[in-house]
Amino acid sequence: MSSEQAATRILARYVVESRYEDIPQTMRHEAKRALLNWLGCAVGTAHHETIDRALAAVAPFAGSPQAALLGRSERLDILNAAFLNGMSSHVLDFDDTHEKAVHPSAPVYPALLALGEWRAMRGVDVLHAFVLGVEVECRVALSVFPEHYDRGWHITGTAGVFGAAAATGKLLGLSEQQMTWALGIAATQSSGLREMFGTMCKSFHPGQAARNGMSAALLAARDFTSSDQGIEGPRGFAHVMSTRFDPDIITRDLGRRFELASNMYKPYPCGLVVHAVIDGCLELRQIHGIRFADVERVELRVNPMVLELTGKLTPRNGLEGKFSVYHAAAVALVRGMAGEAQYSDEVVCDPEVVAVRERVHATSDASVTSYLEAYVKIVMRDGKVLERHVPHALGTLARPMSDADLEAKFRALVEPVLSPARTGELIAHCWEFDQLSDVGVLGRAATAA
């Protein structure tokens, strides 16, 4: 079978035949790191108005309480649980990012955890299915990237639906033919427009991908048929939704190379372009015990894209703060942190933060080759000059967040929603996920009393 003629079937066969023993230890651990990071985002944003409004809309039509709404007290049928948990985990844009294309976890984990909770499945099976789901969605995405994204498709939604279908199809034990159909039913639901960025529909996309992908697998499990060439056929996903398609990217080195190895986690809930500046400020503050009142001037030297995207000098609220490298530097120096709390309206307008912000100067410099790099210089009132070069922002593949970093991020997101004891329990469940005989314990522990 050539990939040009049978990419869908080759991918389906790989997913169906894969055994947990085939997944390298490093990827198993990475899947747990992805779980911890994704779960924190979902629980932390469970009460956002995006979720409140969507829940109010779907609740009258939801089925029996099969799975947890993470971070809340409600339980819903697994399709709606996947939808809402997929949405909440992406609301802050704080979830994981594949080096090149999609946000891998938000369409896949919500579907898997809902199905796994309902059927009381083993952690090891969910972990295995997750690695495969990520592999499928990333390969489908990369086979049409960047043309597909440039055309206007929100690739996390359009490719994510394949990941959710493959992952839940694996958990359901689909045959090769059923898995091929599941990918086809996913293909014909692939959707999500970039026109929606800046509205609630952005996080709607991974939620829909989770729900529709699982629905594709459930239909295929009942022998609901689709084309066998949903991805590569002449009127299939790739040719209709992209101007370029490389089927070999889907099938090459399957089982030997894992896209999950290119997954990144964000330490700060704002655009990646300001992360290196935040790192530099936090590091200088800690190393030199800087008190912000002693700062005379801050000088940033950054890649031009940084000021292009986050050059707002005088942000007036939390949202604008996310587009201001000046606020990013100031709040890191004043508060010593850069979490979601440091991007509230109140903090952005705080007189102490504003006073430091007004002393931050930034220069575009094309010799700074990446927007993930930065030079930070702080001149103190006593004339002392402190400097820091950040060659790779924390969270990039060159300098990944440590397990401890991920735990700290998780605590900051989850403790305001659940108790510290529950938070600790969830962290333990994530690290021991492959030992769980019933993944439902995680969903139940993530539910507010």
Place this chain on the structure above:
Amino acid sequence: MSSEQAATRILARYVVESRYEDIPQTMRHEAKRALLNWLGCAVGTAHHETIDRALAAVAPFAGSPQAALLGRSERLDILNAAFLNGMSSHVLDFDDTHEKAVHPSAPVYPALLALGEWRAMRGVDVLHAFVLGVEVECRVALSVFPEHYDRGWHITGTAGVFGAAAATGKLLGLSEQQMTWALGIAATQSSGLREMFGTMCKSFHPGQAARNGMSAALLAARDFTSSDQGIEGPRGFAHVMSTRFDPDIITRDLGRRFELASNMYKPYPCGLVVHAVIDGCLELRQIHGIRFADVERVELRVNPMVLELTGKLTPRNGLEGKFSVYHAAAVALVRGMAGEAQYSDEVVCDPEVVAVRERVHATSDASVTSYLEAYVKIVMRDGKVLERHVPHALGTLARPMSDADLEAKFRALVEPVLSPARTGELIAHCWEFDQLSDVGVLGRAATAA
């Protein structure tokens, strides 16, 4: 507001501000004809395996029994009811067809009837919303037609979701801003690939359009936000999913011209290209009281597209029979009918039908200008020659099916599923639909005991 900048909002405003008094009497009656035709298709195919499999897949996750599964005994939440009823009405490809683009009713009526039944709404309001929903989906479709379809999109699904959103949004009483959001949420779910033709996913598309469109309206009713330019924005539906877009088609003559006037109904459950031949054979049989045993030879002269699409000389089963103009002519002469029953495996292989089929000859003739036209000549064993020119097939805009034709089609589809008494009751409900104080009576009457 220019249509280039604000097609979505202009369309939303029109739908929100339209009053039933603004809908011409002819369109009100056409909406009832569309209802009768659509309902017959849905009930008639309620037990097809496509529906059995989909129902088995979604039932464990469905909500409370809010609306009827037409032609069956089950009741489901309104989103799942819309999904399954939308699917069943398209399984045989026997539903209505807009002159140029979509199958208008299958994505719109299932959503409206489910919502209307749940909320015990008035028939007149559902009828009004249907006319508007059809207007929206057809205008959106025509604004990107044929490039969008040629690219590989199944336009009944991709445009149908806008129709379902607009129609149910009207019933829900959305504000102009909410309706604009509903169309945006519809836009970002627009999907359905032509690669799926020939599989169960073809009828999945209008089912999904019905469900997702209604879901868009329900979300918008809770102020779930989307882009205000879901259709015309630079990364919106039209520019991402088509190579051509004419926004004026969406906004020109709104309220003065109705696309429902271009709706057609099929008398026979097979491709339009053989309809004129069937007409000619049925008419000659009736006029001359032909007994098929007396037929020496049948000569057809047709547009070249007819043999291109339905040139199968020796069909071996029902499905192949639908692609054989030879079978179409033979079965019409032998049985005097051309309904779904005449396309069973058994009838296609019936020795009497096969004997006549072998005496049918067809000639491609480019001077026959339309595939909806045909010349039929029958040479009898006694030497007599009978001829018939069918300039326009029954069911075309030039020669529409009469109300009585539609009733006969309805009876043939529905009586094998429900009782004759129930069938009559449903016909009466359709013609008096604008008098119903609660459209639920229709759903309940269409439910098997």
